[in-house]
Amino acid sequence: CSNYKPTIQQGNALDSTTVSQIKVGMSKSDVIQALGSPLLTDDFNQSRWDYLYYVTERGQRSEQKNLTLQFDGNVITKIN
Amino acid sequence: CSGQSFPGSQLLGGQQKASYVAPVLKPLEKITSTATASKLWQVNTGTALSHVKIHPYANNIAVYAAAGSGVSAWDKNSGKSLWKQSLGEHITGGVNGGEGFVFAGTNSGKAVALDATTGAIKWISNVETEVLAVSKASLGVVVVRTIDGKLHGLNSKNGEILWQRVQRTPELSLYGASVPLVVSNGVIAGFDNGVVAAYGLKTGQPVWEIKLSTQKSGSEVDKLADIDGRLKSLGTALFTSNGNGRIVGANIGEGTVGWTRAFSSFTGAEANAGGVYSTDDNGNVWKLNPKNGQQMWKQDALENRQPTAPTLTQDGSHIVVADKQGNIHWIATPKGKITSRISGDPAGYNTPPLNSDGVIYTLGRSGVLTATKSQ
Amino acid sequence: CSMLSQKAEKDTTKTAAVETNESAESLLKKGRANSASGQYEEAIKNFETLEARYPLGKFAEQAMIESAYAYYKFDEPDTALDTIDRFSRMYPRSARTDYALYLRGLVNFNRGGSILDKVFPRSFSDLDAVRKKEAFHDFQKLLTRHADSKYAPDAAKRMGYLRNSLGESEANVAKHYMKRGAYLAAYNRAEYTIKHHQGTPAILDALKVKVCAARALKREKLASDTMRIIQLNFPENTKFGCSY
């Protein structure tokens, strides 16, 4: 039945304005300054940062937002 | 509610209340030899505040006192009341006089001048905080000391503020302040931070400063270093003392220290060519050599009775102290023997006796003014 | 040395508190008897009187470590730990330093136990991790410094048990977050378990959680990478469901 479920938030909550500031060529420290450090890290693949975010309210899970940054050394090469 | 403790817990015991243990007093031995002093007259000048330190003042017209919110004048010989003037506020500083005026100060920061003969209020000047002491008037200037560590030079004619000086005061100090000493065209004042300072009487320009020693370690009580007692000038010398500190003989002009001696006295000093007299915190009365501060004799019969600073009689044969139990003692200056005792204000004394033309006047904590004559 | 002169002697000076003339030896024996028969409060009293009256002797040394044991049994873990630490400071070269380390580990190992544990045994895995790490290090010190001590085998056994239970509680938290649908939290917890608790049975659970969480977060590449690790190390456990 429709009983109360506490809301679940997971991942980096970023609003569109800050995301739009990320440009190819920015350094890792600039990215951290703007977006904060990514919560999902993959040890095997240091050059790929994943920002994701979703929230589950009253049992309904929202559409998951994703932002993946490819780095070459210290500089962004691809954003999607 | 940090202050208010809950009645319930107090009712059922709560914290045991510690009780105050009064220090033990030595019994006063009987006076056998010929009594050298006798009481001329004694009057009650009004209901006084027990904690204030009011000095009696005398000039050729009358002897003046202050109690509660009233200043009063009394005939020097008969003790008859000449006039009474209420200031409407508690008097905490004074009484002093000069140039036809009588001065006093109130706890809400008012310095007041009254006509010495009629008692009429001549002027009232606002010095912001509680007045603790007033100097005599000289060269048209009267100096007032207030509780926030300030010294105010006022025009003695109209009370206009000529100059102001301030010394840093510690948060905790002993109540009371030394009466500023007017000497030729300068004024010397003692402060709560253990500093004696001299300023130009008319301009307030600092002339010199002496720092009596202060204790660094220990509790706040050990660190009290006020100079609240009498500043005594004798020729070119100045004698005074401070609590937990030193007694000092200095040059009054340059402020250079002649000699010092470890000594703790909040009551200050008395001096004549023969000796420097002072009462220490434990109630012992000392006579020191004015040249080098060496001890000549020490009278410890009045221990723990908190006697006031000594006052020399007219002929210098005796010094007179008054204690917290209301006794006035005559102590012979040669050997320090107590020769006579008279009981005055039962509430005891905060301020030293006043000698005027051979008569010793004492003003007690409940406003009793006593005139005594020594043979 | 001076201990031999510890014969019974009468204290006549009136200022000293009234002192019965019990010698250190008899106090120690009485304390041990109390301790053996479970009267720990009595034992503590005897040991501490001994320490007060005959400080800094061989008997005081014994009394101190044995009072620590009594405090431990009397369910006063904090006082026991203080006494043990004071013992190792006062007697660094005592013959019983290995026992002191072992006892220190035991106090933290059994913390929070109570008589009801017999009736309702308390599950050990998910309890306070800090105390368990402290116990682990005490036993480790015992093994490195006194490898041949008679307490070493039991300490080694307890260390293994502790290592596994620390890993297990880490993995349990990962499972808890899977159940709640906090897949990123579960993923990171699983990753932490794998990094910090190699060689414990919890690794397999953690790997499974990592796969399921990665799938829930639509990160197929991460899921397949982890799956390959499972195939390599736990070939027979490759089939598992993701319902928690």
Add this chain to the structure above:
Amino acid sequence: DSFVLQDIQVNGLSRISAGTVLSNVPVRVGQTFDDRMTGDIVKSLYGTGLFEDVALSRRGNILIVKVQERLAIGSLDIEGNKTIETKVLTDALRGGGIAPGRPLDKAALAQFEKELQKQYVARGNYTAKVSSKVTPLKDGRAGVKIDIQEGTTAKIRNVKITGNKAFPEAVLQKLLESGPKSKLAVWSSKDEYSKAKLRGDLDNLSSFYRDRGFLRFEVVSSQVSLSDDKRFVNVNINVKEGDQYRVGTVNVTGTKSLAIQKMVSVKQGQVFSQSKLRETQKNFSSEMGKYGYAFAKVNVVPRFDEINKKVDLTFDLKQGQRTYVRRINVRGNYRTKDVVFRREMRQLESSFYSKESVENSRRRIQRLSFVESVKIQTSPVAGTTDQVDLDVTVVEQSSNQFTAGVGYSQSAGVLFNLGLSQNNFMGTGKQLSVAGAKSESESSFNLSYNNPYYTESGIGRGFKVYYDETDATDDDTSDYLSDKYGASVNFSFPLGEDDSLRFSLGAEQRSIETTDSSPDEVTEFIDANGNDYTQLISTLSYVKDTRDRTVFPSEGQRHSIGIELGIPGSDLEYYKLKYTGSAYFPISENVTSVFKGGVSYGDGFGDDDLPFFENFYSGGIRTVRGFEQSSLGPDDSSGDAAGGNLSVNATAEIRFPVPMLSDVKGLKASVFVDAGNVFDDEFDADEVRYSAGVGLTWVSPLGPLSLSYAKPLNAEDDDDVQELQFSVGANF
């Protein structure tokens, strides 16, 4: 010059073993020894704290260590301390290394003396004196005696405020906590001087003025002056008010969202108020806290317009970086599984930090009955600027109550009982209770089990099985014999953070026998309905609970409204409506005022009445203290209390710690007024009974015990009064 060490000789020892000394000498025989090492040796030997004096000398290649042992402390006694407990002093002394059995360090003792004297003076006891005496005992031991003269706290004789124009001194004096005591306030400690209290007063003064527009108000000087005998104190405060300012323009920079702009509670034209300004800042940070900006800051930039006394305010909002929680560590759980606390957490890992959900989590954990206290602290994660770990430190409270043995209860005579109730069964947070009781008038057994987290999201489920045989003949309620047994299942559904819906369904078989002293009501009922009934009982209730803890709450409320139905298909169809409410208000740190109340009404369906055995009773320790258990309300035909189908009761209480036993855990005293009664269908105000009294409640390891002494205020002559009452396991 250095030499090879042939031997080390130690002399001057009487109690300490040479081994201990040698182990602290950082040099070994055979090593080359030179003068530089002497410093380290002396330092390390002093470091042991065992020696008063250490001297090194050399004879040929032999190092001679001459030590003088410190006396060991044989006895330590303290006299004269009244306001500081001896235990506090002995602990402090032990902290400083001064305790029986330890070597006597004279410097530490002198340091302790000075420190204690400073303590007393700091508390305003200016006449305090602390001194100590060391008397050598036999055999290298010393007796230490510390003599304390506490004196009294200095009393404030008068407080003078100067420089105030806008407000009369009397108004300002009322704001102060320190001041001379008025004659009738015998108990107050207002006149006891303390530095902290005075500082607090000065703050009160400035916030009083700053809340009324005096932006430039300042305390110019404040003096405290001691009387000659150091027993009394005068306080002089000199203030400078400055002008009164009004608010000019107000604008907010740093955020676009209008919701935030609405938060500003400072309006143009108003007199400037500092507390309103603080309120705005608090609103901002709590709002931003909800969205993970835990470190959001608002700084206010005032611009003064001196001519027409206005101040323009700009609220510059700095969001700061959003903070994320990496790991949550649970600490101190020695008996409870980590998940039992973690499932109460509303803040998750790998999610942004929300102050609101952390506070929510703290409250939920605090409310668990097996938790004494909980603290949640954040610690930054090394190497990141926007991540923190949360440490949840719990102090558990033993929640298993094991009752066994013989008891005496006033209503049921001698009572044998055996019971165990555990609301943290095996550390899983589940509740299990097993209890059996035997006495003349009753023998019962019940087993109940409940799992508050049957589902992950907090739906609870539990069972209850009971058997109860009562012989209500000798207590003063209607006489009959009844035995019943039954079982029920119950569920609870959370509707939000603080409220939930509870539902239970159960079956019960009861049979009633009349005795020769049974009243007509009973016999008529039996004749009409027979002796045996099978009942299907279901209850449905809504509960809202915002209390901060279940054991002795200090704030918050609990309301529950529900209905119990003998649903169709049972032999007797009836309904019972029940409301119970309680509210707690903190008066001071551990003094709480409590208001409780309850209304219950029951009736049968159609024209038959509520079965007599379902009646409500009143009187006794749980309803109206001072009256005998269940003795109130209408009587039945044979003069016993019949109970009623309408019950009303209310209590107002003030709870405070027992003064002398404040360190006994879980012990509270209370002063209370009770009111209530039961009625037959119509409420009758002047039938309500009142009583007042004092009570004592102790949450002992064996379960809650309560004792009360109450005086009925309007007892009728046929009421059964019982001033002293006690009970085990009363709810609170």
